[in-house]
Amino acid sequence: MPAVMTAEELSRFMKEVFAQVADDFAVDEVxxxxxxxxxxxxxxxxxxxGTISGPSMFALADVSAYLATLAMIGPQALAVTTNCSIDFMRKPKAGVDLVAEARLLKLGKQLSVTDVMLYSSGMAEPVARATLTYAIPPRKAA
Known part of the structure; x- marks a missing residue:
């Protein structure tokens, strides 16, 4: 199934619904x-x-799973995290961006499950791995 939202559309959506943190993130590719x-x-x-904090790493994993889901289903601000498991494996480099590579493992009507690998920019080995489940709100009848 092809994506229904582009990187630019996802970035605009973040600025609309999460203006308080939208400028912390950049969507590179969908x-x-x-x-x-x-x-x-x-x-x-x-x-x-001097290393990137765990909460900042979690935020990137969470936002990337959220946007990977929305890229496939369209803008639904009320999709919410229902589960997350994260393994911190290496110390991230300070002074460089943290990169997330998200891959949807399952996309259903009510839930999505996403695997996210986090890397320090320029580093080959991952610094963390997360698996997140999102609850997708029911579509309203037209």
Whole structure:
């Protein structure tokens, strides 16, 4: 199934419904059930020791799963995270963007399941892996 929203449309949607954090993220590419995006890291995303914080990494994983789902079903602001499991594997580099590669594993009428790999920009090995489940709200009758 081809995507129904482009990277530009997803970015506009984020600015409309999540203006408070939209400028932290950039959508790079949308494919069939895939999405690549990045956290535009700044000092506020760092933890003591100068590495990207776990909550910032979680935010990127969560937003990428959300947008990967919406790319396939269209804009539904009320889709919500119902489950997340994240493994932090390596220390991310400070001073570079964090990149998410999201892949939908299942897209149903009520749930989507997404696998997300996180990388420090320029680093071959992943820094984290997350699996997220999203609840999709029922479509309203026309």
């Amino acid at each position: 494919g069939e059930g895939t999405l690549t995006m990045r956290l535009l890291t700044q000092d506020r995303h760092l933890r003591p020791g």
